[in-house]
Amino acid sequence: MRDAYHEELDSIGEDLVEMARLVGSAIGRATTAILDADLKLAESVIAADQKVDDLQHDLEARAIALLARQQPVATDLRIVVTSLRMSADLERSGDLAQHVAKLARLRFPERAVPNDLHATILEMGQLAQRLMAKAAEVVITKDVDLALQLESDDDEMDLLHRTLFQHLMDERWKHGIETAVDVTLLGRYYERFADHAVSVAKRVVYLVTGEYADELQPPTGPVETGAVEGA
Amino acid sequence: MRDAYHEELDSIGEDLVEMARLVGSAIGRATTAILDADLKLAESVIAADQKVDDLQHDLEARAIALLARQQPVATDLRIVVTSLRMSADLERSGDLAQHVAKLARLRFPERAVPNDLHATILEMGQLAQRLMAKAAEVVITKDVDLALQLESDDDEMDLLHRTLFQHLMDERWKHGIETAVDVTLLGRYYERFADHAVSVAKRVVYLVTGEYADELQPPTGPVETGAVEGA
Numbered sequence A, B: 001m002r003d004a005y006h007e008e009l010d011s012i013g014e015d016l017v018e019m020a021r022l023v024g025s026a027i028g029r030a031t032t033a034i035l036d037a038d039l040k041l042a043e044s045v046i047a048a049d050q051k052v053d054d055l056q057h058d059l060e061a062r063a064i065a066l067l068a069r070q071q072p073v074a075t076d077l078r079i080v081v082t083s084l085r086m087s088a089d090l091e092r093s094g095d096l097a098q099h100v101a102k103l104a105r106l107r108f109p110e111r112a113v114p115n116d117l118h119a120t121i122l123e124m125g126q127l128a129q130r131l132m133a134k135a136a137e138v139v140i141t142k143d144v145d146l147a148l149q150l151e152s153d154d155d156e157m158d159l160l161h162r163t164l165f166q167h168l169m170d171e172r173w174k175h176g177i178e179t180a181v182d183v184t185l186l187g188r189y190y191e192r193f194a195d196h197a198v199s200v201a202k203r204v205v206y207l208v209t210g211e212y213a214d215e216l217q218p219p220t221g222p223v224e225t226g227a228v229e230g231a
Helices: A002-036 A039-070 A074-107 A115-141 A144-169 A176-209 B002-036 B039-070 B074-107 B115-141 B144-169 B176-209
Strands: none
Touching: A002 A039, A002 A074, A002 A115, A002 A176, A039 A074, A039 B074, A074 A115, A074 A176, A074 B039, A074 B074, A115 A144, A115 A176, A144 A176, A144 B176, A176 B144, A176 B176, B002 B039, B002 B074, B002 B115, B002 B176, B039 B074, B074 B115, B074 B176, B115 B144, B115 B176, B144 B176
16 A cells, blocks of 8 residues: 555656646747747647646646545655645746747737847746756755755846846837837746746755745745846 | 644634735735835835745644644545645735835835826725735635635726736837836736635635636736737
8 A cells, every 4th residue: 555655656746747847848939939929839838738737637636635545644744745836836837838928929920029138038938948947857856956056047037037127127228118018027927937946946955854944935026036126 | 632623724714814814905005005105114015924924834834734633534634735725825915915015115215106007006906905805705704606706806907907008008108118117017916916816715616616627727817818918
């Protein structure tokens, strides 16, 4: 019985990794879609989010069944509860990738991102994808050092976000309000995506070390990280 | 033992209601702070969020202890797991109220919201506060009809959000890019705050009816609800 139980725990972990893989791919492809104004790619990202939602649904049902049937305590209990939280982070990350793709679709055949911001948005998209890949690796390896590394990667995202705001606030901004609104929302989506990746990694730290404090100071939004303040 | 157990369950419910009360008050006061450029009020909202975070911390620790000690099944298990999720929604709502207050602080002594958007932002703030008050009532009463009512209230929020975007996209917009960025973020904060209130109510529906599907389609962001598309 205990073996079936641990098999089930492992399979929950595998689903988390699969979710992270899917949303990492989604943010990368959504970024390509918005930079290239590629409607087909955007549509495929939008449609693919259902798979992430289904995985989360399935994972949650199995986690709750596991709690009811096996009544784990101590570490095992923490693993199950933490998995539920990670799956919520990942599901939300999928939504954010979908938001990027929907913005690409909304502006099609125009490109939502002006040329002088292309490089910054590309970097944000790549960094977001990299953060999620590292988060998945942290879930697999339980490597606390790697988990902590995600926080400094996230600082890089804050810097990129600040760069975006500097462009926006530059008096020479010539792309009009609609693009300013689009870019503001895009910046927020990438920032929040990165926050969720960091959150997944932090939850692994909590599992491994039992240290809870960090998890209770959830990643902050752009305003207080200085993205607006720095603008 | 079962009595102490149900007392503990009740007290978790009371903490959820208290969190909802605090974040409802926070969004109302943050809205006043941003409309009046009231720095002291903004600072008090920013500081008060710690209380919400502490409540969540405490609630989570007790919920996990309860799972370990009492090993609830069926409905009781669902209540505990759902409470964990609701507390995450409420904690995040508190962050969003804090974001509004931080924007008020950032722009002080200027007012971040131009006069012609004052009424719309006021309505968004009031509606957000009202939604959270109703969500708290749903937690207390388990009233499924009231819970479903929150969804139509949320449609009202979408309409207000769309109004905001119509102002932004109006060719006569004369407030510049910085204000456009601020208003875009504010709109997003209120929209997400409302989403979390709706989410709390939906989780009660899940508890009462066991109906899961709705909960798996979490409230969507502004882009796909047409706030941008409608603009």
